[in-house]
Amino acid sequence: MSAEFDKLAKEEEPQDPLEGFIYKLAPKGSLTLFRLLRDEGRELTEDEIAEKLGASKNIVRKILYKLHDLNILVYRRMKEESTNWNTYYWKINWEGLSVSLIERKKEVLKKLKQRLAYESSNRVVYVCHKCGREYKFEEALANDFFCPICHIPLDYIDRTQQVILLEKYVRKLEEELADELRRIQSS
Numbered sequence: 001m002s003a004e005f006d007k008l009a010k011e012e013e014p015q016d017p018l019e020g021f022i023y024k025l026a027p028k029g030s031l032t033l034f035r036l037l038r039d040e041g042r043e044l045t046e047d048e049i050a051e052k053l054g055a056s057k058n059i060v061r062k063i064l065y066k067l068h069d070l071n072i073l074v075y076r077r078m079k080e081e082s083t084n085w086n087t088y089y090w091k092i093n094w095e096g097l098s099v100s101l102i103e104r105k106k107e108v109l110k111k112l113k114q115r116l117a118y119e120s121s122n123r124v125v126y127v128c129h130k131c132g133r134e135y136k137f138e139e140a141l142a143n144d145f146f147c148p149i150c151h152i153p154l155d156y157i158d159r160t161q162q163v164i165l166l167e168k169y170v171r172k173l174e175e176e177l178a179d180e181l182r183r184i185q186s187s
């Protein structure tokens with residue numbers, strides 16, 4: 001069974017942020033299945049998906065339900081009159097996906113801003129390479145530039161370049177988010 005998962009996942013290399021999001025969260029083989037539904041541009045049944053992917057229904061069903069849990073896919077259930085069986089028609093939950101993507105970006109942005117706040121207020125620090133503790137100039141000076149715990153000399157760190165990079169990245173992400181929110185609200 002896992003060999004079959006591996007086969008499905010062979011070509012999986014995320015090509016854009018949306019694919020990266022699916023690749024990170026969903027099990028192996030998900031991206032292949034997602035691309036099939038995206039490229040077909042219509043609803044597909046489990047049988048059709050299994051056939052097109054050359055995978056067993058069992059595997060396909062597992063991935064489908066996982067993607068459904070993650071809000072990436074939705075299905076429509078239809079009772080076949082002749083057999084009285086239910087057929088499931090699957091498609092991509094585009095609306096839900098953009099919302100999840102935005103939520104995730106917001107999380108990333110929040111963490112980046114926290115990091116930025118920390119690094120800008122600790123732009124220049126002294127660090128002990130043994131225990132990793134950081135000291136501000138006054139603390140380092142008071143300890144003659146030695147780590148008071150490990151008794152070894154402290155290293156000097158200047159994060160100015162890092163802070164500039166982080167600021168740039170935060171701004172870029174904020175712009176992306178604003179664009180996406182506008183797009184969702186206008187659609």
Ligand SMILES: [Zn+2]
Nearest residue numbers: 128131147150
């Ligand atoms: Zn130390």
